[in-house]
Amino acid sequence: MKVLIHDERPDVPEFLLDIIVNRGYKAGIAKDGPEIIHMISDDRYDIVLANGGYRELDCDQHTRLKSSSVFIIGITGSHIQDRDRDSKADLYLRRPFLISDLWLLIEKQLHN
Numbered sequence: 001m002k003v004l005i006h007d008e009r010p011d012v013p014e015f016l017l018d019i020i021v022n023r024g025y026k027a028g029i030a031k032d033g034p035e036i037i038h039m040i041s042d043d044r045y046d047i048v049l050a051n052g053g054y055r056e057l058d059c060d061q062h063t064r065l066k067s068s069s070v071f072i073i074g075i076t077g078s079h080i081q082d083r084d085r086d087s088k089a090d091l092y093l094r095r096p097f098l099i100s101d102l103w104l105l106i107e108k109q110l111h112n
Contacts, residue, residue, distance in 0.1 A: 001110050002026040002043065006036055006050040007075065016049065019099060025106070033057040040070050047109055049102075050089070051075045071109045073102075 003020050005013045005027060013029045020027040028043065030036040034057065036048060041064075048070050057065065065072070074089030075097070093101060 001046045001106070002028070003106065004028050004030055004036065004039055004043075004045040004048045004050075004070070006030040006032070006048065008051055012051075020106075023103070034061065037061050037064055040065070040068050045070050047106060048072045049075065071112075073105055 003025055005016050005020070006029070007013050007016070017027050017029055028039060028045070030039050030048075030050075036050070037057065039045065040048065048065075050072065051074070071091070072089045074092045075095060076092055091105065093105060
């Protein structure tokens with residue numbers, strides 16, 4: 001399984017990448033929304049773990065992301081507050097979260 005990570009906070013992607021790789025998964029980092037689209041088009045990713053928003057994406061890119069087979073986990077501070085921006089996520093993980101919560105979501109998706 002391969003996980004694509006996108007987070008606007010500069011320290012978070014590398015932190016999550018190290019944790020995911022140490023767990024035995026393959027992972028990559030996308031710097032922005034359009035790079036998410038490019039990377040899921042060129043590589044085989046099963047999950048996108050993102051802080052949501054995808055503000056950089058236009059309607060066509062949103063459609064391409066949602067119509068792909070990738071499962072999107074949106075990391076958000078408040079599901080209600082970010083509902084409109086993150087409406088493309090399949091599931092939400094609220095901050096702060098435990099890494100064990102993230103593993104449960106990843107493992108559940110792996111077995112679906």
